[in-house]
Each structure stands twice: as C-alpha cells, then as structure tokens.
Amino acid sequence: MSEFQYASPFERLIARIIDKVVITLPIYLWFGFHGNQKIIETIAGGILLASIVLLNVLWNGQTVGKKVMKIRIHSYQDKKLHMGHYLLREFAFTLYPVYLLTHPVIKTSWLFWMLSTIVLILMYGRGLHDFAARTMVVKTQANTVPLNKES
Template identity: 30%
Template sequence: MEVHHPAGFWNRLGARIVDGLLLAIPLGLMTILIHGSFFHDGYSPVDLLGYVYAIVLPVIWYGYTVGRKLIGIRIVRMNGQNVGFGTMLLREVVGTLVYIVTLGIGLIVSAFMVGMREDKRAIHDFIAGTYVTKEPPEDQEEEAAVK
C-alpha cells in the first residue's frame, strides 16, 4: 500500500504542541478543582480525557484533532480509509505502552523514523497500520470540486 503526501516531523510536532496547549488549560483547571493544584503527582481521572480526545476526535472528524486540522494534517489507515476506534486504540494506547516499556528510546527512534523515512511513519503508525498525511478527506475534496 502506498503512502500519499506524508506529513513530516515538524508538521506532526506542531500539531502535537497545539493540541497540548489546547488541552493543558481545561485539564489543568479540572485538576485544580479535583486535587487543589494545577499539577498532580500520580494517577488522576483527568488523565484519561487526553486519551479520549486523541482517540475519539480523529474517529469522528476524518483523522483530525484540532491541532492537526490547524496544521493541515490527518491520520489515515494504510488503505487510505478513515481511522476507527480499534485503530486509534492501537495507535495511542499500545504505542504509548511501547514508548514507556522502552523508557522513551522508542519515542526517540520514532522521531528519527518520521524525519528520515520516505513514508514518514513512526512506531505507533506501524502498530496501528496508519500514516499521517497532508491530503484532505475525499468528502472535502468532492465538496471543493463542486464549489
């Protein structure tokens, strides 16, 4: 299967930064309400909301999160189809577990993979069978052609 218009390291990093900033304020405020401080050591139910955002939003919004939409990139399956819940669970949860088990070395390797590979796929992309592309969804291309 062929990768079309893959998004590179800087695009992907920029989207992660935008999403991180977007989530930091509301999740931090929720943490203050629950725990009494902006930062909380240990597990908090608020931590799950970041995963809900990263898993659910791409499923219902053609592979976009707010950060990805602003940067103009989205996640798709290797066959070009939109991602589903199973795909996003593999990508986010299993990918994160791999990065934790490897003590962050996997994350560094992934950064180099995105920067150096022609298809720009990271470890979590291989786990889930996805890639990040600059191409808009077909539905949006058809709407643009009609206008």
C-alpha cells in the first residue's frame, strides 16, 4: 500500500460536507423547511445514499466532494470495486439515521460507532466503514499506479 497516500481526515470531512450540501440542499429547497422534517430527512438521506453510491460507481470511486478534494475510494486489496463495495461502505457509514436516534441505547451505540470511526481514521487512515467494505480513501495526485486495476 506504499504507492498510495491516505486522504487526511480533514479532506474526507470536507468532501462529505460538499456531497451532503450539493445533494441534499436542493431537496430541502424543493420540499421547504416547514414540512414534516422526519419525512424530508428520510427522503434526503435515501437520495444522498443512492447518489453517493451511483457517483462512486460512475466516477471510479469519486463523488462531487471527492473530486473537489482530489481524493477517491480505492480497494484495500487492489481489486476492482463494484456497486456492492460502495453500497456496503455507505450503509456502514450511514448506520445512524436521524429518526432512530430516539432510544438511549441507539444513541450510545451511534456515539461509539462514530468515535470508533474517527479514532480509526486518525490512527490507520481507514474508518469502520472502510474496514467493512475493504476500501481506503486515497489522494488522487499521490498515486503512482492506476486505481481500481483489475486483479
């Protein structure tokens, strides 16, 4: 894995924020901010999930935010990533739907999940969702070999 330089937590965070704003802001503008917030958040979350997976598949591991930050998702095992990898990765990352955060056990579990992900990204460059999908997020300009090469 020495050919690749991991994306920093800051780059990953900014890319996620850009994706969330670019994809969900039009949904909130369309439905308005005064409707049933749980329904709007559920719709926005579903569209965000589908959009991120689709963009990753179409753009070889990149979304709008990742393109802006010059980072991409790459297989940790140098295999070609497919929709299942991206879907598993996003499901593992979005394990904390807002409408489920009402029960104390779920809130505590979510807090543990997010803290674990943050610590793992800081220590190893990969979060729980990366480990689950066997992926890593790398800088595109630092790569010396083509990404997503066939195994």
